[in-house]
Amino acid sequence: MSRLLLAFDCSGPSCSAALARDGAILAHRFEARPRGQAERLLPMLGEVLGEAGLGYADLAALAVTLGPGSFTGLRIGLATARALALAAGLPIVGRSTFEVLAAAAAPERAEAENLLVAIDSQRGDLFVQVFPRQGAPEPPFAADPAAAARRAGRSGAPLLLAGSGALRLGEALDALGENCRIGQAVLPDAATLAILAAEAPLPALGSPPPRAVYLRPPDTTAAAAGP
Numbered sequence: 001m002s003r004l005l006l007a008f009d010c011s012g013p014s015c016s017a018a019l020a021r022d023g024a025i026l027a028h029r030f031e032a033r034p035r036g037q038a039e040r041l042l043p044m045l046g047e048v049l050g051e052a053g054l055g056y057a058d059l060a061a062l063a064v065t066l067g068p069g070s071f072t073g074l075r076i077g078l079a080t081a082r083a084l085a086l087a088a089g090l091p092i093v094g095r096s097t098f099e100v101l102a103a104a105a106a107p108e109r110a111e112a113e114n115l116l117v118a119i120d121s122q123r124g125d126l127f128v129q130v131f132p133r134q135g136a137p138e139p140p141f142a143a144d145p146a147a148a149a150r151r152a153g154r155s156g157a158p159l160l161l162a163g164s165g166a167l168r169l170g171e172a173l174d175a176l177g178e179n180c181r182i183g184q185a186v187l188p189d190a191a192t193l194a195i196l197a198a199e200a201p202l203p204a205l206g207s208p209p210p211r212a213v214y215l216r217p218p219d220t221t222a223a224a225a226g227p
Contacts, residue, residue, distance in 0.1 A: 003060045007194035010037040010077045011069030011097050016190035019048045023198035027051040028191050038076045056088040063093040063197035065100055065188055067213040068119055068127040074212045082209050093197040094210025097188050098129040098140055104185035104192045105162035114157045118165035126165040127215050128152055142215040145172040153178040
């Protein structure tokens with residue numbers, strides 16, 4: 001049966017939306033947008049639906065990135081997904097930002113290369129996940145670039161790097177003499193998410209919504225006590 005899916009991402013310094021039928025992209029928007037995602041996301045969703053002449057009632061599911069990434073962006077994306085799912089009676093398919101970036105980088109990957117996805121946390125460290133050429137992805141972790149390079153480069157295999165933290169991780173790997181190169185996939189895109197989600201089984205209606213992937217607690221500042 002044909003599956004129409006609306007995917008969106010605002011987990012990093014961008015905002016994107018894509019409408020796909022059975023993995024084929026029907027409409028797509030992508031904007032570099034470090035701020036203002038909350039104001040832009042819903043109009044963007046309306047634009048991709050309008051371009052295809054479709055509405056929320058035509059959808060089979062929603063898809064959203066789960067992080068890691070910007071705490072604000074993740075909250076916006078997940079809150080929007082939950083509200084739309086509740087209003088339209090739709091299931092939500094979630095995929096990690098690591099998975100989306102890894103899928104985007106896959107066409108560049110040489111047969112012998114391990115893939116490292118590195119996301120800049122904007123707080124000095126990197127969020128990293130290793131996708132070996134053979135076997136399952138390793139558990140993601142957060143570390144400064146030097147520590148991440150020591151951990152991620154230990155296999156001795158040539159490395160392909162993707163994500164917003166790829167340049168910083170690449171510099172640290174170069175300092176260790178590792179054989180690495182930086183690919184083109186930098187920011188997650190809802191078009192890639194839509195293709196990934198099209199291959200996934202749909203959660204049952206009424207299932208708990210997917211949860212954000214956080215690798216460290218948010219930076220918060222305590223409010224001053226009132227008088």
